[in-house]
Amino acid sequence: MHDTHETHETHNAHDTNDTHGTHGELFAAVFGGADDTLVRLLRADPAGCVAALDGEGRTALYAAAVGDRPSAVRLLLAAGADPGRACGEGGADLPLCGAASGGHTEVVRALLAAGAEPDLREAYGFTAVAWAAVQGFAETLEALLEGGAGPDLPGPGGERPLVLAARRGSAAAVRALLRHGAGAADPGGREAALAEARHWLGRDVERELREGLAAAYGDGFETVVRRTVADGAETVAVELLRDGTPVAGRAAGTGHAAVATVLEAALGVRAGYEELARRALRCRDPERDDWREAVAALVALPVEETFQVAAVWCRSDDEWRRTLGADVLAELPAGAGGRSRALEAVRAVAAALTAPGPPGLVGAVVRALARHGGRPGDVARYAGHPDPEVRRLVANAPPLAAEQALGTLIALTKDLDPVVRRTAVAALAATDAAEQRVREALARRLRDGDDGVAAEAAAGLARRGDDRAVAALARLLARAAPEGAAWARAREAVALIPRGPERSALERVPGRRR
Structure with a gap:
């Protein structure tokens, strides 16, 4: 877990008043996104602008890279800025690493296209890949690896990027590294990453972050915790404040269960049904990686056995276990377990629902009905569900395109939610009617x-x-x-x-x- 205030992002809000005299306008233009001003300054003195340093010895290109200013980066590169020039105190900072540490993928691509060496190291042994891995930036990792960066070069402390991404709890970052061969030629590399992910399974990430900060900085600080969920993953950030000013912070993802499941698949390791169920049920969110990866692993197990287990879960007294059972049925091949048996299991779940029903469970039921040949009326009954994602699933379900359900599909084309309308209109447009x-x-x-x-x-x-x-x-x-x-x-x-x-x-x- 790395302190967020020790990353390059610290310098995004660098005080432009500290810049050297005549170059103050240059850095103000970069930080402020004033490209017209930057163009004027570059035309007047391209060499001077490219060579200019701010009060902390950083170049304008570095400032644009950490500030996520891709247009400014391209302008400076076109004016002759060296994409591999180190700057800052002791020449410790590289533009590519600065961009990677903030997840600025467009900037990373621009720097690589201009010839930036993807595997250069900066202070403390960081490479750009190590920065992206430790922060869990999957798209940035893809850009770096596509640009020739090595997937296994060790970062600080000799740890491989796969281990850093696993510790971060980012399944997306782990998947990106695996796609580019991470650990394939590194004996024990994938096993080490799996051990790291399993180490974090079930641990309280927020508490670990708090305790780590307390050990490093002591007591007497105000603590602020932020949780954000995006693209199937949750990130927990803990900051220490003094008089309202951030002093230090650490962040981590909570997707270690998903990471473990992804790595097990890569290693050919089979987790049991109950272990996979625990991983999904711990997060209780069908949109999260922990849930989705568990379902994918369950579906990859022997079909008939998985069908039997899912059918049993569908009869559980626990709402979330029923949701998991229906979700697994929805992902099994059409007709798995025998079409009539699959429909019987799903309809039993539907019959037990009290309207309108929990969105996650209803959504799983709709998808399972669609997969295993449910009647149009089975699906149409949920068209008025208050959750727009359920209505979107209904609109997208093939049974609703049948002649007897066109009225329901047409009604959904007038839904208040634009995503539901778009889905319903696309489905209606694709019918042969x-x-x-x-x-x-x-x-x-x-x-x-x-x-x-x-x-x-x-x-x-x-x-x-x-x-x-x-x-x-x-x-x-x-x-x-x-x-x-x-x-x-x-x-x-x-x-x-x-x-x-x-x-x-x-x-x-x-x-x-x-």
């Missing part, structure tokens, strides 16, 4: 406030040869964010328009200026 009520339902969404919804509706009408798609696509191509999902979908839909003047005109519509 050509009847008038389907066309009219799609036409009503052509001017939806969400461009993604409108693009799906236009694609559905274009597929049916409905002329109303043409004007809608022209409008979307002209106003939607260029290269965004809605713009791209509209472009795809143009190909559904018959060749002729209208299609040619659409192909020439200029995108909105950035």
Whole structure:
């Protein structure tokens, strides 16, 4: 666990008043994202700007890298800045490491493209990969490894990146390293990472962080704890404050169960059903890596045995164990255990639900019904669930596209949640139904406030040869964010328009200026 205030990110808020005289404007432009000013200064004195140092001996390129200013980084590199130039006290700081420590993936890619050496070390033995691993930045790791960085080069204390990512509790970072061969040529490397993950299983991460900070800095500080959940993982950050000012901090993920499960799969180690269940049930969140990886591992076990275990869990008195059982059934191959038996198990769970039902359990039931051939009515009954994710799952379930359920699907195209509407419109557009009520339902969404919804509706009408798609696509191509999902979908839909003047005109519509 590393102190967050000892990373490069500390310098994001560096006081520009400390910069050397005439270069104050340069660093202010970098920190403030004033690219027009930076361009003017670079035109006037490119060599001077590239060579300039702030009051702590750091270059403008380093400042842009740690401040996550990719446009400034590119401007400075174009002006001749050396992407591998170390700076700071004793030449301890490298731009690539600064960017990696903050998870600034676009900056990392720009520096690598300009020739930055991916495996250079800076102070305390850190490489860029070690920084990204210890902070759990999976996308940044991908960029570094794709750029030629070694997946097994040791970081501080001789620890491999796989061990650092495992300690962080980041399953995504571990997966990124494994994809690039981490530990494959390092005897015992993956086993060491697995041992690290298992060491943290069941431990109270917040308490460990608190105790570590107390041992390092003593008592007498105000303590602030922040928990954030994103992309299937939770991060716990503990900060020490004195008079409201941060003094030190440490952060870690809580996905050690997911990390252990991922590494076990890589090593061919089989965890038992109850152990995997414990890992999922400990987090009680079907959207978290700890749950999802456990389900994936369960589904990889012998199908019939797994079906039998999941069916037993579906009859449990515990809501979360029933959720896990239904979730496992939803991931098993269609017809696993015999289609009628699978449906019987899921319908038994559904029958025991009291409306509206817990979102996680209902969502698992909907997906399992869809996987194993549930009737349209089995799924449609949940279309009014208060949780939008459940309604999205309902809209996306194949049984709802059946003729007898089209009314429910059409109703979901008017949902208040744009993601639900987008899913329902896309599902309706993909059906083979050509009847008038389907066309009219799609036409009503052509001017939806969400461009993604409108693009799906236009694609559905274009597929049916409905002329109303043409004007809608022209409008979307002209106003939607260029290269965004809605713009791209509209472009795809143009190909559904018959060749002729209208299609040619659409192909020439200029995108909105950035």
